[in-house]
Amino acid sequence: MKLKDISKEEFYRASYGCAGCAAVLAVRLTIKTLGKNSVYVVPANCISTVSCYYPQAPFFVPFTVMAFAATAAALSGISAGFKRKGREDIHVVGFSGDGGTADIGIQALSGAIDCGNKFIYICYDNEAYMNTGIQRSGLTPYGAVTSTTPAPCFENRPKKDMLRIVAAHDIPYAATACISYPLDYMEKVEKASRVNGPTYIHILTPCPTGWGFAPDETIEIGRMAVESGIWKLVEFENGQFRTTYTPKRRRPVSEYLSAQTRFRHLSPEQVAAIQKEIDAARA
Amino acid sequence: MAAKMPVRKYITANEAVAQAVRLAHVDVVAAYPITPQTSIVEKIAKFIADGEMDADYLKVESEHSSLTACMGVRMAGARAFTSTSSQGLEYMHEMLAYTAGGRYPLVLVNVCRSVALPWSIWGDQQDAIQQRDTGWIQIFTETGQEALDMVLQAYRIAEDHRVLLPVMICLDAFIQSHTEELVEIPDQATVDSFLPPYDPVVTLDVDDPYSISVGGFGKHYARWKMEQQEATEKARDIILEMGDEFARIFGRHYGGLIEEYRCDGAEAVLLAMGAFTGTAREVVDEMRDEGRSVGLVKVRAFRPFPVEPLRKVLSTVKSAAVLDRDCSWGYEGALATDLKAALYGLPDPPAILNFIGGLGGADVPPEKMKYMLEKALAVERGTTPHLEFIDP
Numbered sequence: 001m002k003l004k005d006i007s008k009e010e011f012y013r014a015s016y017g018c019a020g021c022a023a024v025l026a027v028r029l030t031i032k033t034l035g036k037n038s039v040y041v042v043p044a045n046c047i048s049t050v051s052c053y054y055p056q057a058p059f060f061v062p063f064t065v066m067a068f069a070a071t072a073a074a075l076s077g078i079s080a081g082f083k084r085k086g087r088e089d090i091h092v093v094g095f096s097g098d099g100g101t102a103d104i105g106i107q108a109l110s111g112a113i114d115c116g117n118k119f120i121y122i123c124y125d126n127e128a129y130m131n132t133g134i135q136r137s138g139l140t141p142y143g144a145v146t147s148t149t150p151a152p153c154f155e156n157r158p159k160k161d162m163l164r165i166v167a168a169h170d171i172p173y174a175a176t177a178c179i180s181y182p183l184d185y186m187e188k189v190e191k192a193s194r195v196n197g198p199t200y201i202h203i204l205t206p207c208p209t210g211w212g213f214a215p216d217e218t219i220e221i222g223r224m225a226v227e228s229g230i231w232k233l234v235e236f237e238n239g240q241f242r243t244t245y246t247p248k249r250r251r252p253v254s255e256y257l258s259a260q261t262r263f264r265h266l267s268p269e270q271v272a273a274i275q276k277e278i279d280a281a282r283a
Numbered sequence: 284m285a286a287k288m289p290v291r292k293y294i295t296a297n298e299a300v301a302q303a304v305r306l307a308h309v310d311v312v313a314a315y316p317i318t319p320q321t322s323i324v325e326k327i328a329k330f331i332a333d334g335e336m337d338a339d340y341l342k343v344e345s346e347h348s349s350l351t352a353c354m355g356v357r358m359a360g361a362r363a364f365t366s367t368s369s370q371g372l373e374y375m376h377e378m379l380a381y382t383a384g385g386r387y388p389l390v391l392v393n394v395c396r397s398v399a400l401p402w403s404i405w406g407d408q409q410d411a412i413q414q415r416d417t418g419w420i421q422i423f424t425e426t427g428q429e430a431l432d433m434v435l436q437a438y439r440i441a442e443d444h445r446v447l448l449p450v451m452i453c454l455d456a457f458i459q460s461h462t463e464e465l466v467e468i469p470d471q472a473t474v475d476s477f478l479p480p481y482d483p484v485v486t487l488d489v490d491d492p493y494s495i496s497v498g499g500f501g502k503h504y505a506r507w508k509m510e511q512q513e514a515t516e517k518a519r520d521i522i523l524e525m526g527d528e529f530a531r532i533f534g535r536h537y538g539g540l541i542e543e544y545r546c547d548g549a550e551a552v553l554l555a556m557g558a559f560t561g562t563a564r565e566v567v568d569e570m571r572d573e574g575r576s577v578g579l580v581k582v583r584a585f586r587p588f589p590v591e592p593l594r595k596v597l598s599t600v601k602s603a604a605v606l607d608r609d610c611s612w613g614y615e616g617a618l619a620t621d622l623k624a625a626l627y628g629l630p631d632p633p634a635i636l637n638f639i640g641g642l643g644g645a646d647v648p649p650e651k652m653k654y655m656l657e658k659a660l661a662v663e664r665g666t667t668p669h670l671e672f673i674d675p
Contacts, residue, residue, distance in 0.1 A: 052497045073351035081359025083339065108347070
């Protein structure tokens with residue numbers, strides 16, 4: 001995919017997203033990739049909060065809100081219904097946040113992958129329950145302060161590895177992505193759309209409001225996450241993991257951490273420990 | 284394969300339900316196993332495996348997901364079915380309210396079973412009653428035949444554009460679910476003449492995109508909910524209409540929102556829902572033979588509540604014994620409460636005696652029904668409320 005291939009048509013506009021919101025950008029890029037032959041299920045999260053209140057209608061494609069725990073089950077049901085109606089050509093897409101995926105929605109996600117219907121489940125990961133006021137989720141990383149892991153304490157557990165969790169289901173296709181690498185993301189969405197079965201894409205969407213950086217730094221923060229190696233761009237296909245982008249020279253994670261207020265309490269020793277873990281994983 | 288004539292067979296109410304689902308051209312069945320519902324979905328799975336039914340069976344991981352998946356099937360414009368019991372229905376609770384609020388014309392069969400704790404797989408109606416305020420139309424049945432017939436009617440009621448609400452058909456654990464009775468299984472052509480293909484109002488249509496379920500603030504939310512209430516009230520007429528149309532085609536009629544059995548000139552009546560009404564008929568016959576002036580009111584529709592028919596029949600009696608297989612803890616049985624509210628403003632209302640019985644699979648034998656009716660016969664109007672647990 002090349003930049004010039006990206007559709008000029010807009011299918012998602014005029015949401016109430018915060019300035020610098022990466023999640024609404026991810027929605028916009030997703031629909032541009034899949035086009036108008038796609039339908040969207042969005043549970044309780046930032047996207048629904050900034051998009052769904054009647055008479056507001058930023059989605060120019062069929063859209064429904066969904067109960068928090070139910071995204072994947074709804075995708076499975078819609079997909080089964082379309083199959084019966086001879087409309088397997090329609091892309092059935094879910095847009096769930098990190099908590100809606102790794103916490104309350106994980107059972108339905110597991111069940112829906114196991115069920116085997118065709119859908120694209122997108123987890124946009126801003127690493128906490130943002131629209132309810134920045135509470136920690138199962139995808140909040142070690143060291144982050146949230147409103148339920150306040151300073152001087154902080155999140156003391158590592159992020160769940162959702163890619164390995166879905167891969168353990170022998171899912172036909174899964175990938176991680178980051179909003180700062182739009183072509184990589186859109187190629188993965190496009191690839192998922194060609195799979196006749198359940199697919200999962202996990203995109204890191206930095207959140208200025210919840211992470212504590214300026215709205216114009218979103219893309220740079222995402223880039224730091226990938227260039228430092230704390231977030232990896234990976235695909236899972238045919239039972240194999242494959243890295244889709246490797247930074248030429250990894251930048252120190254301290255740059256990424258110090259750019260956000262949620263990590264500013266970390267001691268040099270704690271930062272060094274995080275760096276050591278990244279180095280060990282890369283080795 | 285569809286027979287050309289109705290077939291009469293000894294089958295359980297669970298199998299009767301499966302037969303109705305087969306005949307209703309359901310596209311997708313999504314269900315999770317729980318006793319005593321399982322034999323419904325096992326039978327459906329077998330129909331599909333044997334090629335007797337053209338549908339997909341979604342093997343979901345929970346009841347929360349089974350109902351959600353059914354909602355998704357409806358969004359795609361297809362027909363869905365699910366079934367559950369007890370803890371499964373409780374686990375669905377969030378989605379019950381969600382689907383009713385979203386006006387999804389779903390059909391669910393609940394095989395009524397006790398709710399833990401204490402853990403019990405046996406029957407009562409606490410599970411269904413606890414879903415009373417989710418917005419589902421709830422209809423209680425007495426026999427396997429009524430269960431089959433009501434599943435077919437449920438699709439008509441739910442999908443009627445004047446209603447567009449989900450319908451829960453309730454049957455009683457074991458007394459119905461696992462007891463074989465003679466059931467007439469209609470032929471496909473006759474069912475097709477009663478139940479047309481699903482004609483959805485709105486779907487996830489890529490050629491005509493809508494946000495089909497959304498959020499609403501303040502007055503928009505209130506307007507939406509007011510329309511939901513209006514549709515639920517309107518459903519009374521549609522239930523009657525479908526019952527009449529069904530009777531014209533199939534020759535079976537169940538009386539509408541309630542069925543009055545030997546209530547003419549009765550001094551006291553017994554009110555009950557579900558399979559125990561079968562026993563109650565026998566008791567009423569016996570007592571009538573003994574010259575006792577009693578009748579039975581079988582409440583079929585619990586939501587929408589049959590306010591007018593109940594006011595009409597209850598205004599002529601001195602007292603009523605209400606058998607509840609449920610309890611609103613800290614108050615009384617739900618049917619008793621709702622009945623009293625329905626009678627509000629009657630100039631000379633009957634005395635209402637509430638009996639909680641048949642909990643956790645306890646039987647309510649004829650002697651106990653007689654006991655309740657005798658007690659009702661003995662009281663005068665204006666008697667203070669009476670609540671009695673008859674099982675222990």
